Amino acid sequence: MLVSPVLGQTYGGVEFPSGESSFADEIVEYQLKGGAADGNISKILGIADRKSVSLGAYGYVVVKFTDNALKCSGDEQNDLVVYEVGNSAQELVEIFISTDGNEWIRIGTGGKKCFFDIDTVEGVDCEEKYSYVKIVDYTGLNTGSSYEGADMDAIGAITSTNPTSNEEKSGDNSRIPSDYNEVPEFPTIAMPMLAIMGLALIYGKKRQ
Numbered sequence: 001m002l003v004s005p006v007l008g009q010t011y012g013g014v015e016f017p018s019g020e021s022s023f024a025d026e027i028v029e030y031q032l033k034g035g036a037a038d039g040n041i042s043k044i045l046g047i048a049d050r051k052s053v054s055l056g057a058y059g060y061v062v063v064k065f066t067d068n069a070l071k072c073s074g075d076e077q078n079d080l081v082v083y084e085v086g087n088s089a090q091e092l093v094e095i096f097i098s099t100d101g102n103e104w105i106r107i108g109t110g111g112k113k114c115f116f117d118i119d120t121v122e123g124v125d126c127e128e129k130y131s132y133v134k135i136v137d138y139t140g141l142n143t144g145s146s147y148e149g150a151d152m153d154a155i156g157a158i159t160s161t162n163p164t165s166n167e168e169k170s171g172d173n174s175r176i177p178s179d180y181n182e183v184p185e186f187p188t189i190a191m192p193m194l195a196i197m198g199l200a201l202i203y204g205k206k207r208q
Contacts, residue, residue, distance in 0.1 A: 011156065012048035012113060014081050018160040023047050024063035024133065028101060033059040033137070036148040044135075044152045048083045054148035055093070055137040062101065062134045063155055069164050070097060070118070070133070070157040072126035078115035080107070082135065083153035091150040092139050097124075098132040099164070109138050111150070118159075129164045 009019040016022040023046050030041050033056030043053040044061060055061065073079050082095055092111045096104040097118065105123045107116050118124050137149040 012050075012081075012083055012154070014048075014113075014156065014158065016156055016158055016160070018068060018157075020047055021067045022156045022158065022160045023065075024155040025066040026064040028062040028064050028132065030061040031059055032056050034148065039148075044154065046154065048154035048156065050085055050153055052085045052151040052153045054086075054151050055135070056149045057139075058137050059149055060134060060136040061152065062132060064101070065131050065133075065157060065160075065163065067163055068157060068160040069129035069131045069162065071129055071159050071161040072119045072124065073117070073159040074119065074126065076117060076119075077159070079118045079157065079159040080116045080133070081156050081158060082110060082114050082116075082133075083155070084111050084114070084150050085153045086111075086151040090139055091137075093150045093152070094136045094138040096134040096136075097130040098134070099128050099130055101132045104134060115158075129161055131164050 008015060008017045010016070025045060027041055027045065032039050032041065032054070036054035036056030036059055039053040041053050041061060043051045044063065070080055080095075080097070082093065084091060084093060089111060092109050094106065094109045095116065096106050098104045105121060107118055107121045107124075110116075118130070119126060133155050135150075135152060135155070139149075
């Protein structure tokens with residue numbers, strides 16, 4: 001089920017039905033390159049506020065949604081928006097999504113404020129929840145004003161759903177159905193029966 005739209009808010013000119021919780025929450029992995037190496041990667045987290053971090057030429061970052069997850073909308077609406085706030089139109093990024101942070105689906109490239117309808121992307125399963133997004137500096141510009149590469153502000157799931165739980169990821173094999181009746185092992189049955197038979201035998205001998 002999709003997260004309730006009652007908290008809907010607008011950030012960077014885009015309406016998010018799930019409000020502030022729509023944005024990436026956690027840095028999983030990153031590598032800032034060149035003149036961007038000392039950047040504050042945490043600036044990419046949270047709402048779009050034009051506080052950015054530069055990736056550097058071919059730098060990258062993997063972020064995770066923890067209180068929500070990205071999902072297909074089931075129609076032609078945009079599902080994901082990536083905010084890049086650099087001054088150069090040549091500062092492009094390549095975007096990937098994943099359910100587990102290991103297997104990635106490339107959804108496209110873009111610059112500035114770019115939108116993606118993941119329903120139309122080959123390989124996307126609209127029954128899945130996508131918790132991970134990878135952003136890679138695409139053009140690798142390393143001269144002049146673009147030396148620090150793409151300047152990333154925020155990553156937001158417009159189509160947002162409840163987060164993926166550990167139980168959904170791996171299955172909970174420890175849970176036992178309420179109607180499950182365990183059959184006792186042989187020793188559990190045999191020992192009481194032997195004891196009863198022994199008592200009966202002793203009692204029978206006393207009566208003779």
